[in-house]
Amino acid sequence: MTALTDLHEQIKRCQDCDLAKNRTKVVxxxxxxxxxxxxxxxxxxxxxxxxxxxxxxxxxxxxxxLLSTIGLKRDQVFIANVIKCRPxxxxxxxxxxIQSCKKWLDRQIELIQPKVVITLGxxxxxxxxxxxxxxxxxxxxxxxxxLTYYAMYHPAAALHQGSLRKIIEADMLKIPQLLVQAGxxxxxxxxxxxxxxx
Ligand code: URA
Numbered sequence: 166m167t168a169l170t171d172l173h174e175q176i177k178r179c180q181d182c183d184l185a186k187n188r189t190k191v192v193x194x195x196x197x198x199x200x201x202x203x204x205x206x207x208x209x210x211x212x213x214x215x216x217x218x219x220x221x222x223x224x225x226x227x228x229x230x231l232l233s234t235i236g237l238k239r240d241q242v243f244i245a246n247v248i249k250c251r252p253x254x255x256x257x258x259x260x261x262x263i264q265s266c267k268k269w270l271d272r273q274i275e276l277i278q279p280k281v282v283i284t285l286g287x288x289x290x291x292x293x294x295x296x297x298x299x300x301x302x303x304x305x306x307x308x309x310x311x312l313t314y315y316a317m318y319h320p321a322a323a324l325h326q327g328s329l330r331k332i333i334e335a336d337m338l339k340i341p342q343l344l345v346q347a348g349x350x351x352x353x354x355x356x357x358x359x360x361x362x363x
Contacts, residue, residue, distance in 0.1 A: 169198045169276045172269070176249055181265040184250035190217030191250055194273060196243030201349045202340065203279035204228070205270065205289035207319065208248035208258050219244045224321035228285075231320065231337040243277055245270060247288045258288060267292075274312075280347035281340065282312060286319030304336040306343055313343055 166174075173193040179185060192209040195218060204220075212222035220228050220239075229239050248258045248266050270292075274282065284290040287299055293314045294302055306315045315336075323333035341355040 167198055169273070172272055172276060176269050179249065179266075179269070182250075182262045184248070184252060184262055187253050188250040189214045192217055192219050192246060193249055193269070194219050194243060194245030196240065196245075196277075198277065200241070200243035200277055201280045201344060201347070202237075202242040202283060203274065203277060203281070204242060204244045204283045204285055205292075206244070206246045206285045207288045208246050208255075209251040210255055211251070213246075214251035219246055220320075223324060224319070227320040227324045231334065234334065234337055235341050243273075243279065245273055247292065263288065280311075280313060280349050281306075281315055281343050283315045283317055283340070285317055286322065290316045303332060304339060311347075313347055315340070315343060 176193040177191045179191065192213045196203075206220060206224075209219065210222055210224070212225075213219055219225070225239075228244075232239060232242065247270060248262055249269055250266075252258055252262070282293065284293055290297065290299055290302070294307070294316055297316075299316060299318060302316045303318055304316075306313050308314075317336045318329050318333045320333065323329040341350060344350040345352060345355060
């Protein structure tokens with residue numbers, strides 16, 4: 166068992182907040198243990214709670230479409246959430262829930278050691294770009310040590326809004342260049358869409 170699989174087993178047993186009472190399945194996240202790209206959404210919705218997998222509903226389908234525009238499949242990236250259990254009726258996560266779940270995402274990042282962390286929506290953005298507004302910082306990257314952080318709109322928000330959809334599509338197209346800057350891809354690979362990330 167890898168350290169990440171072991172961590173995910175621990176996450177599945179978590180009882181640290183009240184969300185444990187109503188969940189069907191915990192959604193730790195999924196992807197390669199050494200993924201270069203880590204996407205972080207908000208919290209599982211109905212579909213994710215049923216399946217125990219992140220981004221498997223309509224927002225997930227759109228995320229997969231977006232990934233395909235840069236030549237990637239979802240199993241080449243790691244997909245996680247700020248919150249690992251579904252809030253009842255998809256309400257916004259509470260501050261206490263975010264706080265008690267923080268340790269899990271922090272440990273995932275330590276183990277995966279991604280090159281680029283991509284925040285999807287305001288909850289994950291708030292963690293890495295405090296006091297910022299998504300309309301100002303989407304599509305912009307910041308580097309802290311070895312790690313690049315990059316903020317995007319949430320696919321669920323962009324899916325049905327023409328103007329946001331164009332923005333999220335354009336922001337996705339900038340990701341290969343972030344991998345070039347992080348030394349993970351060559352320019353040629355980005356041009357041919359042969360993204361051999363591993
Ligand atoms: N929205 C999220 O933020 N995360 C999921 O896993 C699904 C939808």
